[in-house]
Amino acid sequence: MRITVLTVPDCPNARVVEDRIARATAGRSADVELVEVADQEQAARVGMTGSPTVLINGVDPFAVPGAPASVSCRLYRGPDSRVEGAPGVADLRRALDTADLTGDCECPRVDAADRGGRRRLAPVAGGLRAVQQAVLRHFAAGRGAPAASELETVAAEYGRAAAEVLADLAAEDFLTLDNAGLIQAAYPFSAARTGHRVRLTDGTELWAMCAVDALGIPDMLGTDAVITSADPVTGEVVIVTSTGGHMTWQPSTTVVYVGQRSCTGSAADIACGALNFFTSHHTAHTWAEQNPQYTGTPVDRNHAEALGRSVFGSLLTASAPAGASSDPAEQAQDGPVQG
Template identity: 55%
Template sequence: MLTVPGCPNAPVAHERIQAALSGRAAQVELVEVHDETEAVQLGMTGSPTVLFDDTDPFGQAGAAPSVSCRIYRHADGLVDGAPSTDELRQALAATDSSMPGEGRCCEQDLLDPIGRAGRGRRAPADCGLRAVHQAVLRHFATTGQAPRITELGPVAAGAGRTAEEVLAELAREDFLTLDDDGQIHAAYPFSAAPTAHRVTLADGTQVWSMCAIDALGIPEMLTTDAVISSSDPVTGEAVTVTSRNGRMEWEPASAVVFVGRRSCDGPAAAVCCDTLNFFTSAASAQSWTTQHPDVRGEVASQARAEQIGRQTFGPLLVS
């Protein structure tokens, strides 16, 4: 836990961390940060910042290193100076497969295709990969469509490469997928073709997401309000998620997300994207699983699904 000296919220955060751990063996290190230079080095974006294995599970895209007070917004819209105990438990469950709960033993395996086996979906900065990848994502966000290869040529040229070379490498590493003509078919979280999940951004731009988790990640990645429109694959009933001022409201209130994968290898588009869907209820999601015995997975709560989306896509446009 990173804090400035005398931070009034540090004891609160520490108490909640201990409660979330529930007596499990873990090393909790308290580190005092004295200036902006240390904040940059340690990854602190306000006091207190909680890191699990050097990763900030509550990090926001574009957040700058800071020694100022940090504000946490809870699911109910209220703000606080520290993560809640429940939020800490959920974050711990994402990083520790020994945490209790149905399906925790295999959760990391389920999430491997989403997060590239722990490598994340933020492209490396070298060889023009991140610059081209971010240009693709921003083009989707601005136009609702994939850019043509010719539009990416100048960006790739900045790294002394062609757009075709960079896109091929991004495809090999599963940051995006290409069609038979070498054009962009998908750049997670976006799809160039219509899917079951439409996202309307605050400026009116409409985009398609590859899956439910991707849809939840889009407003986090772009730091914008948005409306996600989808439907339950079993009942056909509408599921709507409205992201407003960093808070997501689900309709119906009982809606959940099924997080699953097939046992095959390959890009996320083939392994799991069509299995990650919104459902109006956990019962409906369970009904879907009985119809698809080839898919392994579990039902994720709204908070858990939002967390996966935030952690997966929130950092993508950070320089």
């Protein structure tokens, strides 16, 4: 595991966060690096949104969607609502646990949660991000999957046809297409009804590909929502209510199983069937025993919520400037992706 601490020179909280990381990583194998950031330009390049910023495998698990790059002091709010200049040890441990669950395996795989650490935010180059975000906004408005013809204006800004960009997005597993080239899903949204319904405060009904996707939608859209699902073993209804960024789970014993079926294929094919809500660890383990084709583990609500936020939180807040270069050198300057 790779942990990078981004700080400005002489940051008073640099030693604090390093000490807390040492305590949080006790018993783990982790490489910790301290990087001093000199100016705003470097902060934007490396993904620092205040000093100190902690990156785990290149991702900021405490990222606030839409937060700009900054060399100012950064504040963190703990579970007890206290504000400090560094994340707490317990919060760091939860972030490390989540990173363990979504880390790379030895064989090439598309991780259901974060695409093997690459997350769900498409690159700017070739119009991929602009078209991806246009697709997501179409879903978020309750209009379902857009046709390619509805995306031509956006794709044309990059000198491309919408169908070509959609094919590239599908090849990289940012969305899925049927044999006719129609959008079936654009993570976190499904064009068809699934077992995971998300109702927004304005009454809009959306359908998520899996439990983790459903948990990421309220944060991604910046709105309150009610997620309704069911335990695949007992059929008992699970309701997660998101209000002001805080989620209430019913029943409170509910967990999310994070797993996948194989090391190849799209997340829709290999993992969405496993990423479900279960009313208890017992039913999650019962399901796992009944479905040996999937390997994974149940995680608690804090882990599941953090996973949804980290994967989907910034999908619509990250910029997609028109006419962006397809030069890999420029693309690399996008910095760490948090969505």
